[in-house]
Amino acid sequence: MVIENKEQEIPIWHKYTLTIKEASIYTNIGQKKIRELINDPLCTFVLRMNGKALIKRKDFEEWINDNEYI
Template identity: 50%
Template sequence: MNKKTTIEVPVWEKSNLTLEEAAAYFNIGQNKLRELTNESNCGFVIWVGTKRLIKRLKLEEYLAKAYSI
């Protein structure tokens, strides 16, 4: 019998995060992340069909420059 091996990549090593992962990693609510990524000029979101992925490094840069969100 073949066992499937799953590879677990730590969140801090991923280039793209799901909303749930990004919310936990950055301590920002999922609703706030949805609000930010709904903007058409958002530079840290990737749409895969209807699923949105957050570009971790781009969001880190955005948050480093932001006074408030």
């Protein structure tokens, strides 16, 4: 999947952070479940900026690899 940017197209696997929608598409995990995960105070793969939550892609991938159930 390629995410379209007004200035250029950046492949999703090259992006450092993902929106919840992008993370959902990339991982096939529902947006509702991702929102539940990032609302956990111990979540290490979320970056909050001006009220917006961004998912740190590599950290999220590692978290998925380390867990068998969510």
